[in-house]
Amino acid sequence: MSKNKVSRRQFLSYTLTGVGGFMAAGMLMPMVRFAVDPVLQPKASSDFIPTQQKVADITDVPTRVDFKFEQQDAWYTSEETGTAWVYKDDKGEIVALSPVCKHLGCVVDWNSDKANQNHFYCPCHGGLYTKDGTNVPGTPPFAPLDVYPYIEKDGYLHLGKAEPKKGA
Amino acid sequence: MLNKIYDWVDERLDITPLWRDIADHEVPEHVNPAHHFSAFVYCFGGLTFFVTVIQILSGMFLTMYYVPDIKNAWESVYYLQNHVAFGQIVRGMHHWGASLVIVMMFLHTLRVFFQGAYKKPRELNWVVGVLIFFVMLALGLTGYLLPWDMKALFATKVTMQIIESVPFIGEYLKILIAGSADIVGAQTITRFFAIHVFFLPAALFALMAAHFVMIRKQGISGPL
Numbered sequence: 001m002s003k004n005k006v007s008r009r010q011f012l013s014y015t016l017t018g019v020g021g022f023m024a025a026g027m028l029m030p031m032v033r034f035a036v037d038p039v040l041q042p043k044a045s046s047d048f049i050p051t052q053q054k055v056a057d058i059t060d061v062p063t064r065v066d067f068k069f070e071q072q073d074a075w076y077t078s079e080e081t082g083t084a085w086v087y088k089d090d091k092g093e094i095v096a097l098s099p100v101c102k103h104l105g106c107v108v109d110w111n112s113d114k115a116n117q118n119h120f121y122c123p124c125h126g127g128l129y130t131k132d133g134t135n136v137p138g139t140p141p142f143a144p145l146d147v148y149p150y151i152e153k154d155g156y157l158h159l160g161k162a163e164p165k166k167g168a
Numbered sequence: 169m170l171n172k173i174y175d176w177v178d179e180r181l182d183i184t185p186l187w188r189d190i191a192d193h194e195v196p197e198h199v200n201p202a203h204h205f206s207a208f209v210y211c212f213g214g215l216t217f218f219v220t221v222i223q224i225l226s227g228m229f230l231t232m233y234y235v236p237d238i239k240n241a242w243e244s245v246y247y248l249q250n251h252v253a254f255g256q257i258v259r260g261m262h263h264w265g266a267s268l269v270i271v272m273m274f275l276h277t278l279r280v281f282f283q284g285a286y287k288k289p290r291e292l293n294w295v296v297g298v299l300i301f302f303v304m305l306a307l308g309l310t311g312y313l314l315p316w317d318m319k320a321l322f323a324t325k326v327t328m329q330i331i332e333s334v335p336f337i338g339e340y341l342k343i344l345i346a347g348s349a350d351i352v353g354a355q356t357i358t359r360f361f362a363i364h365v366f367f368l369p370a371a372l373f374a375l376m377a378a379h380f381v382m383i384r385k386q387g388i389s390g391p392l
Binding site for chain 1: 238239322325326340343344346347348349351353354355
């Protein structure tokens with residue numbers, strides 16, 4: 001044996017710290033992984049949900065389309081009703097807007113406010129959006145209405161999961 | 169009789185110094201409202217503690233009826249408030265106490281601030297006090313969801329929007345707290361319940377212990 005670089009006291013304190021740290025980690029690791037599990041869940045692939053709206057019947061006036069879907073909330077399954085405002089824009093493209101106000105999550109209505117014709121109006125705090133979902137400056141919302149991606153299948157409109165409007 | 173029991177235990181375990189250390193200390197004249205009425209401002213810290221004790225006790229009893237589940241939470245609150253004897257009182261204590269504890273804590277903070285009592289050597293106790301303040305706010309926030317009524321739901325949706333606005337990690341933070349990417353639901357209420365009833369009180373006890381140990385060690389700051 002050459003020089004004692006590690007004293008007996010140091011060796012013991014390192015070993016005890018190491019073993020103690022290992023035991024603490026072994027105890028905490030399962031708990032932490034348990035707690036963060038929702039964050040690490042893969043994003044649910046958004047299926048397109050069928051609606052009762054025939055694509056051919058869509059006009060240039062926003063129409064309310066309700067659709068039912070099964071929502072899985074952990075151990076709780078429920079049937080929920082979603083809503084979209086659907087119309088064809090100037091180019092004939094279908095636009096499906098989410099009715100959830102971007103201010104505080106109330107539900108907007110088309111053309112319901114007499115003072116603001118041809119606008120989406122939120123009754124909670126007077127939020128306004130133009131027909132293409134753009135928020136009117138000076139009203140509470142800070143972003144345009146979310147947009148549903150859509151596909152056409154057998155002549156019926158199918159809607160995906162609403163996303164923030166691009167280029168907003 | 170009680171004296172004899174005390175003496176019997178004290179003879180074996182010498183418990184007198186234990187409680188003497190805690191209870192037997194002088195209250196300086198300048199903090200005693202009996203001497204100077206204006207010294208009532210020194211009561212706010214103690215009042216905060218008093219209301220906190222009420223919160224802990226009433227909260228413990230509320231969990232005898234409360235169920236943290238989306239189908240039963242509101243029903244269980246309705247039941248305990250309207251069908252259980254003194255339910256309205258016990259829930260009322262917890263409901264109003266939650267606001268009162270914030271008020272008392274705020275007044276206590278103002279007193280410490282305007283008297284400059286946070287200055288050296290008491291800076292650390294100020295820091296711990298601010299941490300207690302944050303824990304109390306978090307308790308109020310998590311408790312707000314538990315009755316599972318409309319106000320609770322929408323307040324929590326707004327909370328989630330606020331959390332989501334944190335740069336870079338906002339979305340992950342939101343999922344961590346809500347338990348789900350886009351639903352304020354079954355996993356949110358169990359999480360909030362666990363945080364409200366176990367995690368935050370544990371943090372609160374540790375911080376309060378540190379707060380009180382420090383004030384005993386350093387004593388109350390001198391007269392102005």
